[in-house]
Amino acid sequence: xxxxxxxxxxxxxxxxxxxxxxxxxxxxxxxxxxxxxxxxxxxxxxxxxxxxxxxxxxxxxxxxxxxxxxxxxxxxxxxxxxxxxxxxxxxxxxxxxxxxxxxxxxxxxxxxxxxxxxxxxxxxxxxxxxxxxxx
Numbered sequence: 001x002x003x004x005x006x007x008x009x010x011x012x013x014x015x016x017x018x019x020x021x022x023x024x025x026x027x028x029x030x031x032x033x034x035x036x037x038x039x040x041x042x043x044x045x046x047x048x049x050x051x052x053x054x055x056x057x058x059x060x061x062x063x064x065x066x067x068x069x070x071x072x073x074x075x076x077x078x079x080x081x082x083x084x085x086x087x088x089x090x091x092x093x094x095x096x097x098x099x100x101x102x103x104x105x106x107x108x109x110x111x112x113x114x115x116x117x118x119x120x121x122x123x124x125x126x127x128x129x130x131x132x133x134x135x
Contacts, residue, residue: 037100
């Protein structure tokens with residue numbers, strides 16, 4: 001299966017999945033997957049919240065959602081990115097800061113939900129690229 005790239009249009013802010021560079025579905029601006037860095041994100045499967053997407057925020061800006069047992073790749077320029085995951089009323093997350101640099105241009109992450117007594121918490125942790133399934 002081909003990699004699914006998640007990009008945000010620089011002109012209108014529309015977030016969409018693409019397989020290769022092409023036009024924005026909303027405004028027609030050319031979107032490119034050719035960026036120096038990339039974040040790979042895999043949502044580990046479980047029954048809690050399986051029917052709903054986990055909302056993704058990069059630097060407190062919405063970046064779409066990720067489904068149960070789904071992988072996606074976000075081409076990004078070098079820099080620091082704070083990632084936050086939400087779902088419904090669940091807002092607790094460990095909010096890691098990801099640094100994409102020339103020495104570390106491809107960062108792989110896995111997200112899962114820790115079920116709590118009163119509130120669930122999302123845990124985002126670094127992963128080996130070989131453990132990233134392409135779904």
